[in-house]
Amino acid sequence: MLTLLAFLAAIGLLVTFHELGHYWVAKLCGVRVLRFSIGFGSPLLRFRPKETEWVVCPIPLGGYVKMLDEREGFVDPAERSRAFNNQHVLKRMAIVVAGPLANLLLAVFLYWGVIAQGVPQLRPLVGxxxxxxxxxxxxxxxxxxxxxxxxxxxxxxxxxxxxxxxxxxxxxxxxxxxxxxxxxxxxxxxxxxxxxxxxxxxxxxxxxxxxxxRFLLEVGALEEKGVAAKAGLKVGDKLQAVNGVMLRSWEEWVHLVRNSPGKDLTLRVEREGKSLDIKLRPQAVTQNDEVVGRIGVGPVPDRAWSGKLAFTQHYNAIGAFAAAWAKTGETAWMSVKFLGNMLIGRASLNNLSGPLTIANVAGQTAREGLTPYLEFLALISVSIGVLNLLPIPVLDGGHLMYYVAELVRGKPVSERAQLLGQKIGFILLASLMAFAMLNDFSRLFGG
CATH class of the missing domain: 2.30.42.10 (PDZ domain)
Structure with a gap:
């Protein structure tokens, strides 16, 4: 339930802010807005305080702002000056780009709220x-x-x-x-x-x-009915050796277990000052198409080392805003580079994430607290802003591309060319969404 609520709250906020960007600039440019919709489908809620109808729909994967437009129906001659299609191309460009820019601006303020609290950091030390x-x-x-x-x-x-x-x-x-x-x-x-x-x-x-x-060679947690618990390991046991070979680190122990599925191991531990041997056989499980060993045991963190790692970076209000601005810019640029590298094959499509992964991360960060959730919102807001600025028909960036061409040519792009672009853009976005959904199922269900 928390995951669902966190996801719906995230999508609601980010979509609303995106569409408000279009709405505000459209109103500034004198364009009449007929409908402001959050979600798709038949309206669940609706109200009309003035000339704009505000609605909430059941499919929470986007939204739209419908403006008066002669291409979409009859327009009263008295209202023609307020139709979107009759605006100067620069105004239309401003209205289209306002949505993605609103998401980027929202990310700045979200990061500002996080950074102003003081940012918990880890020193760049290898543990x-x-x-x-x-x-x-x-x-x-x-x-x-x-x-x-x-x-x-x-x-x-x-x-x-x-x-x-x-x-x-x-x-x-x-x-x-x-x-x-x-x-x-x-x-x-x-x-x-x-x-x-x-x-x-x-x-x-x-x-x-x-x-x-960094972890100590000491058992900190046991999975109930796991291999380790059944073999007799107890919380507090200190690991010493396996098959007569001394252990040097917890990571070495993890590596040994992972590479020993179905193999007998003799583990020597220290318990209450005495050494004893415990025999166990790691369970063979499949992870990412690889068979590995698993025994269901967790370590004790090295708290002395953790104390050396942690520090809090503090900013004043202006410094926090500057850091938030820079953070948003860095994140946006990294998103652009990732998409570019994906197109030329340097980055794998396996890195794409869809709504299931986003919902899962929304729930995880919400459980961790307000600050992680705000950081998650900022990251997704940047992603929405960057994605919508891509020059792909059906996205804001695709419309912007048409208007730039119109500005250069001195006349609009033909309706036939725009229709063809819409079809290509839809196919491209549908393909990317299919890849993202497949990745979601693979991550969440081990497919």
Whole structure:
């Protein structure tokens, strides 16, 4: 229920703000707005305080502003000057672009609200290097402080991930400068190519096999009726060795379990000052088309390390607004680059997300609190703004493209050309939505 409510609230807010952008500028330009609709389908609610009918419809995947237009029906001669089609092309361009710009402006204010509170950050310190990943192959060590990614200085773990995403969209290799535990500066280059397509996709999502988190070799949680619980492991047990080989880190233990589906393991643990051996056999499960071992056990976070990682970055009101403006611009530019790289094959279509994933993330962030939910809203608002500015017929950017052509040619694009463009745009958007929905089902249901 929370997921559904969070999703509906998000879509309602973002769509309303988008359509209000069109509405406000249309009114400023003297255009009569006949209907302002949130959602599609037969109206559930409607009211008409003045000349505009305001409606709420049951399909919450968009909305529209219907303006007086001679191409869509009879217009009283006395009202012709208020028809959209009779406005100067620059006014029509302003009305069309106002919706996407409203979403980008909303994102600025959402980010401002988040940043003004003080932004919890993690220092760019490597807590865990996952074995058999591009990061491990590049020579990263626990305790490395990341100084720059592809030449860009980084001050937080979020900076690291965003810079990796941006760099990975342009090249398969990402150069990073680090300061190791001894204080020496070193260059490390992450290359996901030899690790296959999944590793390359993970790199494009900012995950080369590094984590700021660090865990103790101690059992912190057990899955009820899981393999570990049935074998006799208990919360508080300290892991020492497997099959006679000493364990060095929790990540090493996870790697060993994942690579031992259906194999017998002898785990030595310390419990209440005494050592004892526990025999277990990891359950074989399928994850992302790969059979891995699983025992249902969670670690204890290294709280001393966590204390070194965390800090809060504070801003005054003006500084917070400037940071929010920059954040919106960076996010929008990254979205544009991702879409461009997707078109030329550098970014996988598997990274596309549809309404199911958006709804799932809406619910997750709402459970985490208001700040994560506001950040989610800002990100989706930027995505809606950027997507609608793409020069694809049926989107705002497609209409803008026609008006730019009209401005250059001195006459409107023919109705035949516009109709053909609408058909092509619809097919393209339907195809992208189909890919996004398939990705949603794959992520959520393991398909």
């Amino acid at each position: 865990t290097v996952i074995e058999q990943t591009p990061a491990a192959a590049a020579g990263f060590k626990e305790g490395d402080r990341i100084l720059s990614v592809a030449g860009d200085k980084v001050a937080s773990w979020q900076d690291v991930r965003l810079s990796i995403v941006e760099a990975a969209m342009s090249a398969p290799r990402v150069a990073m400068e680090v300061q190791d535990a001894s204080g020496a500066r070193k260059q490390r280059t992450i290359d996901a190519g030899p690790f296959g397509e999944k590793a390359q996709q993970a790199l494009q999502q900012g995950d080369p096999g590094l984590s700021p988190a």
